[in-house]
Amino acid sequence: MGKAERLKKARPPVQKNTHDGRLPPGQTLTEKFPILHEGEVPEYDLTTWDFTLFGEGATKRTFTYNELMQLPQTTVVKDIHCVTRWSRFDNAFTGVTIRDLLKDFEIPEGTKHVMIYGDHDYDTNLPLEDLLKADILLAHSFEGKPLTAKHGYPFRLVVPHLYFWKSVKWIRGIEFLQEDRPGFWERNGFHNYGEVFREERFSGEDLDIPEDEWHKKDFD
């Protein structure tokens, strides 16, 4: 059974205190930081690591690790929400805002969506408008320290208003798309957009995820 199918079959959690509307529906608060991903944690040599902006009609632009670190640095403090029902408040991520990253990059005319790519072979789609929100970050640090390997070192995307599967770890590039296309989880039963307060968990039939799904995972 696929992940979406398994989660859909389970009982919904009893709704508890929603922290004055701050906790999205169906979520449980945790102070730990669960670790979730498909496949192995990649290892990198930062002298060969790179990050690429590309797409139809775009002039491809590649950044080294040092080039990204020299761009203006921003810290955002945000709540994050995983589709497996954990939420964590007040997470301080530091890095480069997508707005700063794209300052000298010409986004191809007609771009409405982007595909975000991460190792190993992970991808997820976003509307361009969402990517360009002021708080969207290419993050290298969490709570003032470099991201751990399991949380996405050296860089991950942070998209706080959508479920956390959109926040690609081990990010390697962004493709500018003329036509929307589903990414990995979007092809596997999850919602194309994933807004947390509207509970956009699945595509198609809207059922529930067990409260304890994420307790089975690793965390730090």
Ligand SMILES: Nc1nc2c(c(=O)[nH]1)N[C@H]1C(S)=C(S)[C@@H](COP(=O)(O)O)O[C@H]1N2
């Ligand atoms: N490259 C990559 N990024 C990924 C994933 C993945 O499998 N591969 N999983 C996503 C999912 S489903 C979640 S919930 C978050 C988890 O991030 P965390 O482990 O730092 O909590 O990473 C997202 N980013």
Ligand SMILES: [Mo]
């Ligand atoms: Mo997830």
